[in-house]
Amino acid sequence: MKKDFKPYYAVIFTSTQKEHIEGYAEMANQMEALAKTQDGFLGMDSARNEVGITVSYWESLEAIKNWKQHTDHLVAQQKGRQDWYSWYNVKICKVERVYEFNL
C-alpha cells in the first residue's frame, strides 16, 4: 500500500429485478447523472446479468449519507422497492487497498 493512500468508501449495491421493470432504465440514468453531481462522489461501475451489481465510490461516509437522503434519490428508492426490485442488498465498505493492471 502506498504511504499516501487515502481511504475512501465503496457502496456495493447488489440486486435482482422483477420481470417487468417499466420506467427503470430512465430512472437509473437519471440517478446516475444526479449521483455524479453530488459532493464527494468519486465514480461508479455497473453491470447486470442474473444479478445486478453497482459499485459507487465516495470520499466519506457523510457523502454516502447525503446521497442516500437526497430527495430525488429517496423517490427512486421507494419506486425501486415498489416496482423494480425483488431483492437488493447494500454494503457500505471502506476501501483499504487498490491495485491495478493496464496493458
Add this chain to the structure above:
Amino acid sequence: MKKDFKPYYAVIFTSTQKEHIEGYAEMANQMEALAKTQDGFLGMDSARNEVGITVSYWESLEAIKNWKQHTDHLVAQQKGRQDWYSWYNVKICKVERVYEFNL
C-alpha cells in the same frame, strides 16, 4: 448497524476484456469453484456488460491473501494479464455496514 455485526472483507474486481478471450469462461468457472473451497470464503457475485464486476467476500485479510497466492489462482492471474484482460482493478475493502430489502 446491529451491535453484533462482525466486519468482513470484500474484494471488488473490475475489468475490461480483450476482444478474443479463448479459454476464459472455462478458467473463470474453475476459479469460482476453487474460491468456494477456500477457508474464509463467504460468497461472490459477478456481472459483465461493458465492464465486468466480480465481488467476493471473505472473513479476513489473511483469507484474501491466501487466495491471491493460491498456486492455481496465480496461474489464472498470469493468463488473465497475458490473454484476457485489457485492464483490471482490485480493491480490498472492509465491509462496515449492510442492509437488505426483500419482497
